[in-house]
Amino acid sequence: DSGVTQTPKHLITATGQRVTLRCSPRSGDLSVYWYQQSLDQGLQFLIQYYNGEERAKGNILERFSAQQFPDLHSELNLSSLELGDSALYFCASSAQGVGYNEQFFGPGTRLTVL
Amino acid sequence: DQQVKQNSPSLSVQEGRISILNCDYTNSMFDYFLWYKKYPAEGPTFLISISSIKDKNEDGRFTVFLNKSAKHLSLHIVPSQPGDSAVYFCAASAEVSNYQLIWGAGTKLIIKP
Numbered sequence: 001d002s003g004v005t006q007t008p009k010h011l012i013t014a015t016g017q018r019v020t021l022r023c024s025p026r027s028g029d030l031s032v033y034w035y036q037q038s039l040d041q042g043l044q045f046l047i048q049y050y051n052g053e054e055r056a057k058g059n060i061l062e063r064f065s066a067q068q069f070p071d072l073h074s075e076l077n078l079s080s081l082e083l084g085d086s087a088l089y090f091c092a093s094s095a096q097g098v099g100y101n102e103q104f105f106g107p108g109t110r111l112t113v114l
Numbered sequence: 115d116q117q118v119k120q121n122s123p124s125l126s127v128q129e130g131r132i133s134i135l136n137c138d139y140t141n142s143m144f145d146y147f148l149w150y151k152k153y154p155a156e157g158p159t160f161l162i163s164i165s166s167i168k169d170k171n172e173d174g175r176f177t178v179f180l181n182k183s184a185k186h187l188s189l190h191i192v193p194s195q196p197g198d199s200a201v202y203f204c205a206a207s208a209e210v211s212n213y214q215l216i217w218g219a220g221t222k223l224i225i226k227p
Contacts, residue, residue, distance in 0.1 A: 002157060042118070042203060042217035043158070056212050090157050100146050100213040105157025 003027065004106035006091050012112045018079040021109045025072055025093030031055065032074040033103060034066055037088040049074055050096075078111070086113045117141045118206050120218035128226050133191040135221050137204030140185065144206040146213065149178060149189045152201045152220070161202075162189070191223075199225045 003026035013019055025032050030051045035043040036059075045058035049068035060066075063081075068074045078085060088108045094101035119138045127133045135149075145166040150158035164171040164178045164187065171178050177190045191198055204218040 002159065004157070040123070040219065042120075042219045043205075043215075044217070045214055048214070056214055058214060092157070100207055102160050103215070105159065107155065107157050 002104040002106065004091060004093050004104050006089075006106035006109050008109060009107065010110050010112075012114065013081060014114055015081055015083060017081050017113075018077065019081065019111065021076040021078070021089050021091075021111075023074045023076070023091030023093075023106060025074070025091075026104055029093035029095050029104070030072065031094045031096065031101070032068055032072070033092040033094070034060075034074070034076050035090040035092065037090065037108075038084075039087075043090065046076070081113045083113050086111055116219075117144075117216050118204055118218040120202075120204055120221050122221050123219070124222040124224065126224045126226060127194050129196060130193045133189075133194045133198065133223055133225070135189040135191075135202050135204075135223065137187045137189075137218055138185060139187075139206050141206070141208065141216075142185070143208040143210055144216075145209055146207045147178070147180060147187050148205045148207075148215070149176075150203045150205060152203060158203055194223075194225045196225050196227060199223060 005024045033048045034046040046060040048056040066076045090108045092103040092105045094103045148163040149161040152158040180187045201220045203220045205215045207213040
């Protein structure tokens with residue numbers, strides 16, 4: 001158990017809909033990262049937050065947005081969903097925002113768009 | 115444009131023998147490399163890392179080798195055990211990119227009894 005929790009575990013929705021994925025980092029960790037893993041692909045970095053502020057942006061679509069709240073949990077919002085958004089979405093957390101810090105991953109949310 | 119490549123989607127190894135997983139990269143700015151292990155229905159877990167100032171790092175049964183001139187790293191597992199069966203991801207980062215992790219597609223390792 002990494003200490004990172006993600007809800008829900010599974011999500012099935014239709015094209016055009018909007019969903020929210022939630023992540024609670026390990027106790028004390030200030031950084032939260034979101035990743036997308038499509039079938040048989042590596043993890044694609046989407047976005048990083050550090051202590052409530054956006055720190056780095058990766059290949060995140062404009063239809064996707066995220067935020068980190070004062071209690072440090074984070075939400076990833078996916079809107080106008082398309083079939084190609086079906087993937088595993090992982091959240092990870094680390095202690096600091098500067099330099100490399102080991103990232104601890106949650107179990108992921110599997111999103112299926114029908 | 116894949117900056118980190120794991121060209122073997124799967125690898126089958128006899129229990130007790132050595133498992134060698136390979137990873138190639140293209141970006142010469144990468145200065146920190148990591149291996150993560152992933153079981154089904156779980157998130158990746160950190161296994162071992164290596165900085166670009168080293169060419170080898172060892173942790174128990176796991177050793178990572180880095181060949182900067184060839185832009186190649188490998189993970190050796192000796193001896194391989196049934197619990198090592200998992201997907202192994204190679205990831206790389208660069209200080210200039212704020213240590214954002216770039217991931218390979220993973221190699222599924224199967225340890226046969």
